[in-house]
Amino acid sequence: MAKLSRIVSPGAEQDYLPNFMTWSSQDNGFEIFDSYLGHLTGGHNYTSSELWNAYSGWTSTSSNISSNSSSYWIQSISCNTQDGNMLLSVPAKGGRNVPFNRNPDTIAGWWSRNASIIHEPGVRNPWSIHLNNNYWALTVRGSTGAWDSVDGANGNYRDVGSFNSTYGSGSYNQRTRTLCIIMGSGSNNYRAYFWTHPTIDLMSKNLKGGQFSQFLSDAKAGYNGAKYFYNDFSWATSNSTGYNESQYKLKTIMGDNGVVGLMRMTPSNQTVSGYFTPTGVSGNGVSVTNLIALGLTTSYGWDNGDKYGAQHQVTWDASWVATYTPYYYYGSGFNIHFICAKDPSKQYYRQDGNTSVGMQIVPVMENQFLMCASNNADGNVQMYLGIVNPEGHRVNGTDGGGGAIGNGASLYLDWQYKQLDTPYTSTNYPVIVASSNWFGGSR
């Protein structure tokens, strides 16, 4: 499957490089930094807003998350997704007394079912694709209501069979105009559907109502040069039939080269990632090659609530997708699988088995991720930060310390504390927050 050649006008069409926010509920202060840790702006939260009133405990940094499910959940790695942060709507221009909380219950019902979007380099997706069994919808990125939707059970779109279950197991690759949705029928059995359309781009800013339906139906019918096929497969990993999270919420990456990357969380068991190569012809004949498996202790996914379990984020250039879960309960530690969108058979990981500290990951620069461990900032400690750079490892083949790195290996991560000042002068566990708006980040 060839990558379509499309010229992206640098600077004009492309977004700023990602910014991110640091947040402390202690003293209600936030700062916004660009990808190079340049200090862009700051401000503080309005503590009489409607949503803060309801969810202030969720956004608290007064203690660490440990085994909590709601209190301090802002520290959970699952809180940030490609659409932003489920609890805080980062105000890109800062300000005093900003009401910026979100309702995680409403948000999670939508975002946790959103497909990964492999967009043009530097052109952030305008829409999210929401997949809830046979309800497939387009939303404004990060919103909670459809502006267009289709019935996925319609035979004009796909060969339905007994495959009717999905919880966001999908991916749209704007670069190849290919949509992949994986529907399950239970017992680890899946049908992966592929639609490609040469003239309708589901991430076009000019996309119109009805074109989602046309994208699917044209492909199914073979109209207008569009193509469709499906591949059936089964993918069994340890205890994977025991949880809805592991059965129906497969993090899916539609690669530029046609290969599909998968990451699955089986709560309290493991996370595992792998890939398969579609045949291009409807039928059987594919199998998943497992590449990375990381153990988990007691941990929870979708089965315990929409907001829990595996989530994903994408780099600015959409060359890498970070798929991740907490290691412990709802938000401590992490298992992260980094999957290359150019070739999903290229993957790396990082794992942290901490059972008290929440950790976060956000995209920075073109193809990297910044990480934060929410340790106590008191005592002249400030923030713990590190950076991971999967594209560097892939391109240069080194492990960051001078040795060679193989596919499927752990990435280099140099944690350093005493970085970035934090509000408040006593116990505080600050976080970094993924931003919905990258305005002001460097070019």
Next chain:
Amino acid sequence: MARLSGFVDPLEQDPKPLIGSWSADNNWGYWGYSVFDSNLTNIGGSDYSNNGEVRNNFGDRWATYGSFGSGSGGATYFIKSTTMNQAEGNWQVNIPADGQYSKSPGRNPDSASTFWPYFGVHIGQEGVRQRVSLYVNGNTLRVHPRGALHCYEQIGIDWFKNATGEPGAASYGMVSYNDRTRQLVIIQGNGNSYRLHSWTNKGRSLNEKSYLTGTIYRFMQEAFNGTNGASYFYNDFSWSTTNSNSYAESQYHMRIIAGDNGRVGLVRFTPSNHTVHAWIQPNPTGTSLTTTPQQISLIGVTTSYGIEQGSFYGQRSNITWDNNWVFAYSPYYYYGAGINMHVVSVANPAVGYYYQSGNTDVGFSVAPIQENKMAIRFNNWNADGNVGNQIGIMDPANSFLSNGGSIGYNAQSGVIDTYPPNTSYPIITPMTSWFGGSR
């Protein structure tokens, strides 16, 4: 070594530098900051009323009201030290680019001291700010996102150098990368004896928008092995100036500048003796220099301290927006008062000027402005009396300057307002983000 004829896409260039103005009076009754662009247009500002973690831990060394004289890093008002600014930013404050209200605009100076004194001189294409900071301590080489304490990778210099017969491997940030010539220069030594290592690799850049882990490893490996058109050489040399072998600062903490023309500039601070700017001409085909150190300017200092007193102290540097002029400066008196500054041309490090102030109360703050100029402020100027935060503009591109001679400036007043309406001694800071600056 010719400068690569690189077209620099204007969209790749950064906005012109911003300058931060910071003031805090003697009892914290008034304190705050404002931000100005290179045209001295006000971007924004804010008073400040809360204590962040840094303010809480570092207290009055943040304030700008008084003098610290012979005080060291923990002294009240030490933010006014000449050593508190460098290309990565200010050691104690990190003012937001839009001047917006911030509850935590500080920077932990103790943590900055763990890496920042060991960062080298990074020379980008015109208008492209350094994207990484290169850290050298002995044979350890780390690549950091600009100013960050975490790194992308850490490798050994000794993996890709000829160490046979080397005089020693001590080096505290004696590293310079020139993206226009794709040359990386590191100087290591023992006493006054040095080995200059040069790696050139035109197929790789160490200032890409997104640094890729492993790039410096491949850059040096290919150069050392002579593959992909890359090359490596070393030259041994010695350089003795008065008492230079008595201090770690003068021996191992020189600022070095990898010039566009292949010459390398050296600026050495010998505490309690002098500062000196010299240049050398490396010899890519031999093992000794074509031209040994040639002095351009030398100016004395009184009792003063460098990195041998701790990593908090010693020489710093900054660079203009166009990356054509490096400003290297040291305190004149004790740990941070007064200034000895050498301005070195990147096009030809044999060209340069100096500036000196023998003040023994406070230091100077230095920050880039416009394309090729540097703003300088004497931190003892009182903003009271309707003058505000005065700054001077140094213009090393002025064709009337004599090589090796002094460079001056005129102070403006009444342009940059400051918070207290009475006696006040604000400073200026380089900014970590230039977003919002003029094009």
